[in-house]
Amino acid sequence: MRTENELKEGNVIRRKSHLGVTTFIYAAVLVLTIVTFSTLWISESIFRFIISLVAVLIAESIVYGYCAFWIRSGGRISKSSPVLISGAFITIIYALAVFVFALIFDVMLDLPPLWYAVGQLLILGIGLTSLVVVGLYGRNALVQEKRAEESTRSLRGYKEELIEIKLLALTWKQSEREQLVKRIKTLEDKFKYSDPVSNPSIFATEDILSQQISLLRDHLELLIHVADPQVGWEAETNELIESIENTLQWRNRELSALK
Numbered sequence: 001m002r003t004e005n006e007l008k009e010g011n012v013i014r015r016k017s018h019l020g021v022t023t024f025i026y027a028a029v030l031v032l033t034i035v036t037f038s039t040l041w042i043s044e045s046i047f048r049f050i051i052s053l054v055a056v057l058i059a060e061s062i063v064y065g066y067c068a069f070w071i072r073s074g075g076r077i078s079k080s081s082p083v084l085i086s087g088a089f090i091t092i093i094y095a096l097a098v099f100v101f102a103l104i105f106d107v108m109l110d111l112p113p114l115w116y117a118v119g120q121l122l123i124l125g126i127g128l129t130s131l132v133v134v135g136l137y138g139r140n141a142l143v144q145e146k147r148a149e150e151s152t153r154s155l156r157g158y159k160e161e162l163i164e165i166k167l168l169a170l171t172w173k174q175s176e177r178e179q180l181v182k183r184i185k186t187l188e189d190k191f192k193y194s195d196p197v198s199n200p201s202i203f204a205t206e207d208i209l210s211q212q213i214s215l216l217r218d219h220l221e222l223l224i225h226v227a228d229p230q231v232g233w234e235a236e237t238n239e240l241i242e243s244i245e246n247t248l249q250w251r252n253r254e255l256s257a258l259k
Helices: 004-039 046-075 082-108 113-151 153-170 177-192 200-225 233-258
Strands: none
Touching: 004 046, 046 082, 046 113, 082 113, 153 177, 153 200, 177 233, 200 233
């Protein structure tokens, strides 16, 4: 099975390969556009001809830039991201608008050069503004997503540590193993139904909770590695678990008071 680093390296190589192909296609399209305009584009105004050529080249460059951004973002943003899809839709509509406007108002209707230039600039401005708005929205959404992930990281960490403690308890070679595992499962359930969202104002409580879980783990490791459990181990274990439950209950009360 491939390691996580190997998978990341493979994704980086794949993205570079895709970006190289996209760059080659972009260069070929630029050359084809210039040749096509030079040989087939019919315009009675050299000024409109230059504006049309520049506008189409800019549109193609924006499409290429967005494709490159999509490829580079593949490892950080979901492929189904509504923000990326919206940006792609805006980019395509903008490129089509530039070409259709040039075809109609340069070739067919011979719009005065000044008005034609204003029209192309207006399309460019609307397209870029739309992309900027979508980009700002996407960045804010990503920041909110990271904040939400950070706010639930503490409780996820506790749950993962309790799973490890339960697996540790399952390795105990004593008859009381099932009783111990059942008690830890009860503790797991209390974390399962606790508020997953944290708050900076309760970090001190969560720090105590983390220390208590670590103490429980150390206690079980010592218990498992001795041949015969010492007298009173069950009371000590229950005391540690109850202290965790009490702190968890206090944490949830603090969160409720903040809402």
